[in-house]
Amino acid sequence: MKYRIDKFLSDMGIGTRQEIKNLIKQKRVAINGKTVATASEKADTEADEVMVDNTIIEYVEYEYYILNKPAGVITATTDKHEKTVLDLIDCRRRDLFPVGRLDKDTEGLLIITNDGALSHNLLSPKKHVDKKYFVRVEGRLDAAAAEKFAGGLVVDEEFTALPATLELLGNNEAYITISEGKFHQIKRMMEAVGCTVIYLKRISMGRLNLPEELMPGESRPLTPEELNLLKDNY
Numbered sequence: 143m144k145y146r147i148d149k150f151l152s153d154m155g156i157g158t159r160q161e162i163k164n165l166i167k168q169k170r171v172a173i174n175g176k177t178v179a180t181a182s183e184k185a186d187t188e189a190d191e192v193m194v195d196n197t198i199i200e201y202v203e204y205e206y207y208i209l210n211k212p213a214g215v216i217t218a219t220t221d222k223h224e225k226t227v228l229d230l231i232d233c234r235r236r237d238l239f240p241v242g243r244l245d246k247d248t249e250g251l252l253i254i255t256n257d258g259a260l261s262h263n264l265l266s267p268k269k270h271v272d273k274k275y276f277v278r279v280e281g282r283l284d285a286a287a288a289e290k291f292a293g294g295l296v297v298d299e300e301f302t303a304l305p306a307t308l309e310l311l312g313n314n315e316a317y318i319t320i321s322e323g324k325f326h327q328i329k330r331m332m333e334a335v336g337c338t339v340i341y342l343k344r345i346s347m348g349r350l351n352l353p354e355e356l357m358p359g360e361s362r363p364l365t366p367e368e369l370n371l372l373k374d375n376y
């Protein structure tokens with residue numbers, strides 16, 4: 143793929159378009175060893191060698207990160223007042239976004255990428271990719287609640303959930319697996335069976351599990367194997 147050199151370098155997090163124009167003016171940018179004269183020159187992401195101050199800048203089309211989202215951070219790309227999940231990712235590209243949404247007080251697995259097709263496939267209700275959560279509630283979870291969840295719980299007049307699996311771990315803890323992602327879905331489903339969520343953590347998406355060693359607040363690039371697991375879901 144061929145891109146203008148200012149786009150190429152700003153995509154790779156080297157600076158804003160204006161900062162890159164300044165680098166070009168200072169003759170610090172080269173394509174295949176030749177100093178770049180104007181920001182409109184193009185570089186081929188496969189074939190050309192781009193350098194800034196004698197450092198090679200490789201072009202990366204897509205980035206994929208896994209984050210163990212901590213409580214207290216919002217699932218957004220920017221915010222004037224609150225810390226966002228993007229603030230926790232050490233990425234190059236500036237066009238990354240979270241795949242789906244976890245509430246501010248929810249922890250766990252969140253994928254951050256700029257791959258719109260992957261995001262669509264993981265979230266589309268038609269693809270039915272399972273999302274599994276650990277939940278702790280105030281109230282009592284029992285076999286009757288699990289049965290209601292399995293049958294497609296009527297949450298309110300506007301929302302009947304698709305069948306969901308509740309695996310009881312005691313009378314106030316469970317794993318719950320859902321295949322859609324409605325606003326506050328699990329909290330609303332729990333309220334509908336008389337329980338209040340006091341802790342919620344996503345532990346898997348499709349075949350990808352949250353790695354045990356990834357502590358809340360930590361992130362890292364997905365491995366190629368993990369990416370394949372995600373893409374295998376649909």
Ligand code: URA
Pocket residue numbers: 243244245246248325326327328329330342
């Ligand atoms: N369901 C919720 O209620 N909250 C989340 O963060 C995710 C699923």
